[in-house]
Amino acid sequence: MDAAPPPGTTLMGMTATDFGTLLAALATLAVLIAIYMVMTVRDPMAKRVKALNERREQLKAGITASVTKRRAKLVKKNQTTDQMRSFLSNLKVLQDDQLKDAQIRLAQAGIRSKDWAVAVIFGRMILPIVIGGTAALLIYGVDFWPDWGPFKRFMAFAFALLLAYKAPDIYIDNKVQKRSAAIRKGLPDALDLLVICAEAGLTVDAAFNRVARELGKAYPELGDEFQLTAIELSFLTERRMAFENLATRVKLDAVKGVVTTMIQTEKYGTPLASALRVLSAEFRHERMMRAEEKAARLPAIMTVPLILFILPTLFVVILGPAACSISTAF
Secondary structure, eight states: OOOOOOTTTOBBBBBBHHHHHHHHHHHHHHHHHHHHHHHTOHHHHHHHHHOOOOOOOOHHHHSOOOHHHHHHHHOOHHHHHHHHHHHHHHTTTHHHHHHHHHHHHHHHTTTTOHHHHHHHHHHHHHHHHHHHHHHHIIIIIIIOTTOOOOOHHHHHHHHHHHHHHHHHHHHHHHHHHHHHHHHHHHHHHHHHHHHHHHHTOOOOOHHHHHHHHHTTTSSSHHHHHHHHHHHHHHSSSHHHHHHHHHHSSSSSSHHHHHHHHHHHHHHOOOHHHHHHHHHHHHHHHHHHHHHHHHHHHHHHHHHIIIIIIIIIHHHHHHHHHHHHHHHOOO
């Protein structure tokens, strides 16, 4: 038997008591961090409610103030954004229609600040220079991949330039698709609640506000849009403009159909509850059709994993013992 280590043996200058003390301290720190995270859970609706309240104050200032005061209250000076704007204006690359299109796409992605539109246009111009210059330095200057041929180097450099130019648009499009999918999922439930509110005698802005409160935690994106629409219905001079802003902020044909219905009911005085009930049934049927479509595609999607992973294993399990018996017999 090996002799026991003499008392006082150390490892990396620490005894067993020191190691135990260190582990106990780490465990205590982990428990404290866990308690702190549990005690400081933040309400996910608080940030959205704050943004909506700011939007309410901006709309109120825009209606009651003069043109000069309105500009002073609505436009928040951002030094970095102002520098980007002046730089792009000096290069004659900042166009109003391009800026408006970027603002609409950012609104569809859930980004309310208009300053980010200037940042997106600035990124489209700067990122190809930075990333393209880095790629050219690595490919042609440093010769980081010496075994690459001329065609492969050119394709890598062109791919880096294209990816750098499209990176802001790809990021925004991804956020727009995710947000639109989340809004589409909760739209039938929202229309059912709107029907109930309309039949209960609530006004349109009160109905939107009520639906936003009820569905805010289950569908935060939809609740955010409905709450903002309710605020705009309360403060804008034309109610049609509030509905059109909702259709602009959400890149979804179903929402455009709801907006068209709301505008027609406001204009011609047609019953709102019956129209919304028909739309809700149509959207639910459409959601069921999408689920059935995904279920119908499942056998075709599972064919490749079945052939590559399941069938070889099944053949080994079934034919393996027979092959071993045949080899032993011969």
